Amino acid sequence: MKVIIDRDHLVRSVQDVMKAVSSRTTIPILTGIKIVASKQGVTLTGSDSDISIESFIPAEEEDRVIVDVITQGSVVLQARFFSEIVRKLPKETIEIEVKDKFVTTIRSGKTEFHLNGLDPEEYPRLPQIQEENMFKVPADLLKHVIRQTVFAVSTSETRPILTGVNWRIENNELMCTATDSHRLAMRKAKVETESEAYYNIVIPGKSLNELNKILEESNEPVHIVVTENQVLFKTKHLLFFSRLLDGNYPDTSRLIPTESQTDMIVKTKEFLQAIDRASLLAREGRNNVVRLSTLSDKVVEISSNSPEIGKVVEEVQCEQVEGEELKISFSAKYMMDALKALEGAEIKISFTGAMRPFVIRPLHDDSMLQLILPVRTY
Amino acid sequence: MKVIIDRDHLVRSVQDVMKAVSSRTTIPILTGIKIVASKQGVTLTGSDSDISIESFIPAEEEDRVIVDVITQGSVVLQARFFSEIVRKLPKETIEIEVKDKFVTTIRSGKTEFHLNGLDPEEYPRLPQIQEENMFKVPADLLKHVIRQTVFAVSTSETRPILTGVNWRIENNELMCTATDSHRLAMRKAKVETESEAYYNIVIPGKSLNELNKILEESNEPVHIVVTENQVLFKTKHLLFFSRLLDGNYPDTSRLIPTESQTDMIVKTKEFLQAIDRASLLAREGRNNVVRLSTLSDKVVEISSNSPEIGKVVEEVQCEQVEGEELKISFSAKYMMDALKALEGAEIKISFTGAMRPFVIRPLHDDSMLQLILPVRTY
Structure with missing residues (x-):
């Protein structure tokens, strides 16, 4: 195998397939990247046997030569070294030549690496997938x-x-x-x-x-x-x-409640920041739990208490609060994860009592929801 | 103690003094930040007993009020919580009030924290330094x-x-x-x-x-x-x-040689990159050692060899090479550290033989030098 290849394309492809290469594999050849040069271009493969990634570099792209395949062939090179080497080579093109016993020469400008390669026949084959359905x-x-x-x-x-x-x-x-x-x-x-x-x-x-x-x-x-x-x-x-x-x-x-007893609409960012602050002290205490209580005038109170460190109380003005009064405790981390995942400036939270799971949705959008189980705190 | 203080100034001061606070101290009070409010403003102190940092926030700056000191006094607050709290508070001003038993209320907008503070009298005093010499x-x-x-x-x-x-x-x-x-x-x-x-x-x-x-x-x-x-x-x-x-x-x-047998002038960046590439394989082998050999025509060869992985050979064109031929081995890491520390586009390296320390200097600048001991490789 002998190819002359554009460095930037190679660097990008190597970066992609590296995401599947694990240094802690029990199958030694999977610490390598498989390189195959054919008439059409060069294919790189990385795998940790759970995930496999194959990246193809075409011989030509938009009438520009990306790979000049002088001799077809294949080799497996140590992923860690190969990826660092291609990133640091001095010139825009890289020559890769496989010689006797898979020893591979990588040349760019006046730099020449000789890497001990492995037999590509030993590399596991990727599943053949019928592209029907x-x-x-x-x-x-x-x-x-x-x-x-x-x-x-x-x-x-x-x-x-x-x-x-x-x-x-x-x-x-x-x-x-x-x-x-x-x-x-x-x-x-x-x-x-x-x-x-x-x-x-x-x-x-x-x-x-x-x-x-x-x-x-x-x-x-x-x-x-x-x-x-x-x-x-x-x-x-x-x-x-x-x-x-x-x-x-x-x-x-069946976990997702279809009815609710208390509904509130809040500004996502403001609510997220309030939970974040309340969780500053909660993190130390019992499993990062904060407490939410409805007050009058569409205000809810967010609070948290860690006897050794101190406590925090915070009021959030809601856009709307409907239904029964409520005191409920939940994990601040789960709430923050959910709020960060949802889209939209305002969200609606629907509660069905202090001990039942509650649902968070963007306003006027049924394509996504987050559900959280409350925490019993007494 | 009761103060109303500009958040941005407080955040910056806390960040500064935090650099001296260690979470692994054996003196519990040093996990805290000492806060002292006087007529002139607020002083924060952090210390790990090796390093102590004191930051002063003046009551006024450029005719703008930064701190409104309502009651003078002092307290020590847990550094980790205090720093996160002030960073995440919602409004531009923060009220800090110390009450009974050093319990401290931190208020901003509708957020209220109550932190258990410590007695500032227990905080070690900073050395009193005469500012003469x-x-x-x-x-x-x-x-x-x-x-x-x-x-x-x-x-x-x-x-x-x-x-x-x-x-x-x-x-x-x-x-x-x-x-x-x-x-x-x-x-x-x-x-x-x-x-x-x-x-x-x-x-x-x-x-x-x-x-x-x-x-x-x-x-x-x-x-x-x-x-x-x-x-x-x-x-x-x-x-x-x-x-x-x-x-x-x-x-x-007396370690710094005053004479030299081989002198070379190279472009700093090009030389650094060549050493960096050679060290890719060397890192695995014997202590990250690369080899430098003078060739003819002002060219030096940088090489490294790790039998299991492979080898690398690279030629660098120097601006000038004078004196005796040389083959020398040294730590790639030390060379890279030295090259990154020096200023200037070109550097001069002066060798006194393969087993003697050599000196790297910027061209035409005697205010700095780097010295490296070679490595015996045979």
Whole structure:
């Protein structure tokens, strides 16, 4: 294999596939990046066996030569060194040549690296996915959907299924749900499907976090293909594979209350800042709990008390408060996560009593909701 | 004590004194910030007993009221909470009121914190320093002098005196020297003294690093007062005290070679980048060592070899090479530290053989030098 390649394109591709490479893998060859040069261009692959990322650098782009493939072939190079080397090379083009025993020469200007490569035949093959039942979501919408749900997955392995986000696709609608059994995040979005598709899958939270990092903010469609145990996200030059979680996701629809006893509308930012301040002292005490009480004249009081350090009391003027009086305690962290995930300058919070889960929604928007279980404090 | 104080001024002062507060202190009251309100304004103090920082907020500044002192007094508040609270308060002014048993109310808008304070009488007193024998250095020059020397102090406590930077003031010249016995950094600067002052002190590296962070880039003079075991740096509203290290600093002048066998002049940035690349592989191997060899035609070769990973060879075109041929090995890290510390687009490196320390200087500037001991590699 011998190629001459544009440095900036290579740096970007290496950065992308590096997101799948883990230094703590038990399979030594997965600490490497697989490089394949064909007539069409160069393909890089990184994988930690849960996530695999493939990035393609075309030989030509907009009539400009990006890769000059002199001899086709392939090699696996240590990801950590290869990525640092290409980033620091002095010139705009880089020559990569694989010689005897996979020893690889990387040349740029008057700099010459010789790296001990590995046999690409030993690199695990990526799943072959039939691209039949695919659906499309614009990249920026996909990033939103991920960010508004993934933070609520469980970090504990006691119920592994809850470490993923449940995706259900039905009637051209994607519904994403994440819960750690103390709070729940849900987001719906319209998707373009080719047929009457129905899926019900659970994608690991970690995979979605990496996907969110790698996707650019654009309205370019991302093609999504689902198989029995894999999901593939496909953009112009990138393939992102993730395994799916085994098992049935719990039915969460019955958790969401349909009625309410107390409803309030507040300015999102002002409310978030008040909770943030109240949590300054709460963090030290019992599990970061703050207390909310309705007062008269559409005012609610946010308070928190840590006997050793001190206490804080704060009044927030609501836009509207309707229904019964209420005193309720909840995790400040969950509330802040939920408020940051929602869109819109104003939000509506619907309570069904001090011991029942409550729901936070943007005003006039049913496509997303956040649910939080209160904390018993007496 | 009761004051109404401008939030932005308070936030900045708290940030400054926080640099001296350590959460790992064995003296509980030092986890707090001491606040003293007098007719003239409010003084904040933070200390970890090695470093103490005092910041003064004047009652008025440029005809604007900054602090309204309603009742004089003092209190000590937990630094960690107090600093976060003042940063997150909603309005531009903050009311601080100390009540019974040092319980302190902090009010801003509709937010009210009650913090358990501590008795300010228990807070250690700062050293009283006679401001007689002081000298002056502009803040930006002082920051340069610190950055160009402090990185070379020893991080090991086997010879505690080497964890500090030696400052010698004589004939209106300040000479700063730091060494960890493998490399040495020296910087001279003119200073303004009031009398025929002579000092020879050792300031802990950690203190100088904190001082560098707290000083703003400006040409305002910093007043420096030296006593037997303390040094005080004084700007308009800030006092920075550091203890001095006990013991005699070694005489380093005889380490610096006065003659040379090989001299080369190189472009600083190009040379730094070449060393950086060579060190990519060296880092894994024997102590980050790279090799430099003179070739013909004013070219030097930089190379490094890590048998398991690979090797790198790189040619650098020098502006000038004079004297004997040379092959020498040295720590890439020390060389990069030295090159980053020096000023100027071109530097001169003077070697006295492969086993002797060599000296790096900016071209046409004798006020600073870096010295590195080579590494034996055979």
